[in-house]
Amino acid sequence: MSLFSKFKWVFSILLIFAIVLATNLVDKGNFDKLKYSIETIYKDRLVAKGLIFELSYLIQEKQIALLKSDSLFYQQQRLGVNDEIKELIAKFEKTELTIDEFEMFEDFRENVKEELELEKQFIDSGFENREQLLDQIYLLHDNLHELSKIQLSEGKRQMSMSQKTMDTIELFTQMEIIFLIVIAIIAQVIVLYKSSAKPNKLE
Template sequence: MAFYNKVKWVLGILMVFVLIVATNLIDRNNFLRVKDSVVTIYEDRLVVNDLIFEMSIAMQEKELAAIKADTVFFLSENNKINEDLQNFILKYEQTKLTAKEVKVFNEFKQNFEKVKVAERDFIASKFDNVKGLENELLKVKKNLYQLSKIQLIEGGRQMSISKKAIDTVELFTQLEIYILIFLAIVIQIIVIYQPKKE
């Protein structure tokens, strides 16, 4: 009967070890969530924030040139800036976008096309009618501002996901330590304990 009791204890301990393996798998899953979150913060938020910054600078150059009616800018530099902006848009499209971000980004692209039309109209008016171009540039700047705010919100959300995953890992690690200490004591008792023979 003593052998049977020891087998029960060993099976009980094996079940606890299986529990520990399961918690390790959960830890692994949480570490993957942290890793994905960090990658997302860099690739889909910081890189995009830099693209938004570059596009904002380009739009400010356009706005300044429009206010000054800078013919040299619109006849020589503007096409290059439009090409750069198109490249920034292509890079932006390769990142993961949230539903709200898709909506604002599509609006931005439509407004950017309207800016190009307004620029052609501005040039055709011999740099006289700037109001239409200024209005379209204002819409694009508003879109860029909204996209920038989305990056901040999403970056915060990803940080929150990382923090929750790290907190979960810490909790399970402490539980594992307590369980292992308990198991070590139980194993010692099972191995050392010798029942009295009657």
């Protein structure tokens, strides 16, 4: 085999290796994106949605107690409920927040502080003038509703990204299969060509 022929074979093998390596790197990148999207949907959307639900339940509990003028709630349960709300806020804070989500969450957190202050004033006043506190609780419900809408929107966006990544992976898989078939055909043609090119020793 001549030096030029050897060079062609080495170049062909290196080219095949480079193409296979490149497709593997692309596949790995796509799988990493898919993994990130799935983790994000769980950690930063489903978990956050659950926290919002729990916060809504606790805020509603406060609202019912206020509407019923439930003094027992304020004497025995209020501090425990407030501690739970603070704990849930701390957990929500650890999720990855979008810009809109962060701004709404900051509003909610500030409104919770205001609600706690109004609640204290309401108790100190002998459970008089509940309207301002009730308005503040309604505001908290609005904040949580907006946060819930953001979760839905972001969840849909992440699902769309996951679907696009899966489509890309499927496309590259099909391309790799076609590439391997083409390589196999080329290799077979080369082998058959070399066989037919060999001189017949009987002649």
